[in-house]
Amino acid sequence: MTRKQFLHSIDKLVELPKGTLQGMEKLHELERWNSMAMIGFIALADTNNGVTVSPTQIMGCATVADLLKAAQVDN
Amino acid sequence: MHASLAAIEYFLPQRVVSTSDLAEEFPGWPVEKIDDKTGIRERHIAAPEECSSDLAVSAARQLFESGACTPESIDFVLLCTQSPDYFLPTTACLVQDRLGIPTTAGALDFNLGCSGYIYGLGLGQGLISSGQASNVLLITAETYSKFIHPRDKSVRTIFGDAAAATLLTAVDSESALIGPFLYGTDGRGGPNLIVATGGMRKPRTDQSAELVEDESGNVRSSDNLFMNGAEIFTFTLLTVPKTVCQLLAKAGLTMDDVDLVVFHQANRYMLEHLRAKMNIPTAKFYVAMSHCGNTVSSTIPIALKHAVSQGKLRDGAVVMLVGFGVGYSWGATLVRWQSVGNHGVA
Numbered sequence: 001m002t003r004k005q006f007l008h009s010i011d012k013l014v015e016l017p018k019g020t021l022q023g024m025e026k027l028h029e030l031e032r033w034n035s036m037a038m039i040g041f042i043a044l045a046d047t048n049n050g051v052t053v054s055p056t057q058i059m060g061c062a063t064v065a066d067l068l069k070a071a072q073v074d075n
Numbered sequence: 076m077h078a079s080l081a082a083i084e085y086f087l088p089q090r091v092v093s094t095s096d097l098a099e100e101f102p103g104w105p106v107e108k109i110d111d112k113t114g115i116r117e118r119h120i121a122a123p124e125e126c127s128s129d130l131a132v133s134a135a136r137q138l139f140e141s142g143a144c145t146p147e148s149i150d151f152v153l154l155c156t157q158s159p160d161y162f163l164p165t166t167a168c169l170v171q172d173r174l175g176i177p178t179t180a181g182a183l184d185f186n187l188g189c190s191g192y193i194y195g196l197g198l199g200q201g202l203i204s205s206g207q208a209s210n211v212l213l214i215t216a217e218t219y220s221k222f223i224h225p226r227d228k229s230v231r232t233i234f235g236d237a238a239a240a241t242l243l244t245a246v247d248s249e250s251a252l253i254g255p256f257l258y259g260t261d262g263r264g265g266p267n268l269i270v271a272t273g274g275m276r277k278p279r280t281d282q283s284a285e286l287v288e289d290e291s292g293n294v295r296s297s298d299n300l301f302m303n304g305a306e307i308f309t310f311t312l313l314t315v316p317k318t319v320c321q322l323l324a325k326a327g328l329t330m331d332d333v334d335l336v337v338f339h340q341a342n343r344y345m346l347e348h349l350r351a352k353m354n355i356p357t358a359k360f361y362v363a364m365s366h367c368g369n370t371v372s373s374t375i376p377i378a379l380k381h382a383v384s385q386g387k388l389r390d391g392a393v394v395m396l397v398g399f400g401v402g403y404s405w406g407a408t409l410v411r412w413q414s415v416g417n418h419g420v421a
Contacts, residue, residue: 034290034291035229035289035290035291035304035305036112036291036304038305039304039305039308039344042305042308042309042312043308043344043348046312046348046352047348047351047352052309052312052313054309055303055305055306055309058305
């Protein structure tokens, strides 16, 4: 999965139109970034990259780009 | 002698909370969204005066009425619950009396959640194969709803109350009909699914009853059930696939040899993710929780009973059962299905 496709998947998780997120967005400013979205992100990283991102790692992420890094998404 | 899983019945309390009811209570959580995430249409909730022993007795009576066995034939009661009627006495003792099971029977409670059915099968198999019992009544009974704050949608949408009664009976068989068993425990996960107060460690106080709202708008106090969904989800990703592989290796089988897979029915989202991750064909992956929700230790027997009623279990079928959750605790086993055994005990 490319970085762009991954971003589109996160768009869907936080209920934003496809193509909204670019990476620099702050997670705490995303209205729908909640525990359900977090579970969706863990599933996304597991399914597409075979990476288990722990909730502790996610709590340490400030931006969408940090999430991509945690999921080992190539730039 | 070996244990045979001879019969299953289950009981759901009368009161139903539908997904539509919850969608009305929680604006922003439409029916479609709840259904998509949970796969649950209805949850049955125990009445205020209805406790685990009441559900247990109702499930067991259904087992007796089915003709599978009589109260007199039971020589051991295993009762799995985390919401007992009392700290003491043992709920299994109350149930023995109410059901008219002989006073010569053994009875005990064990405290496990979503892995409880597997542990119950293992304990029952041990009692029977060692000659200590011939007919074990394994009951799983929970009223988690009594722990849940009404404004906590994260758990209200998922959990339902129920009890299931399973008859394990001794049969003269060359090989075991239940097993091998695989167990696992990691108490580091304890805080991720917990009712923190009400025991001896932290008695309930006015302070513990203070309500707190989380970032998702869920309201609860320390006296209520708390679930860290993300941590539980991660635990299942790390544990369940490995457990399935280890069980198959222990049994000398592959997934192709398994006819039906029944996981603890946690929620649809988690189950579908695990199924896809392990490449288990949908045709052999059984899901049956839309009518009752996540009933903790009763989900597996309820799904098995459902599978029987749908004609999904033929004689000799190999059924994989996997339970996982609160503790953390997990367990897995294989059952060689015997419809002959399901005709009952004289």
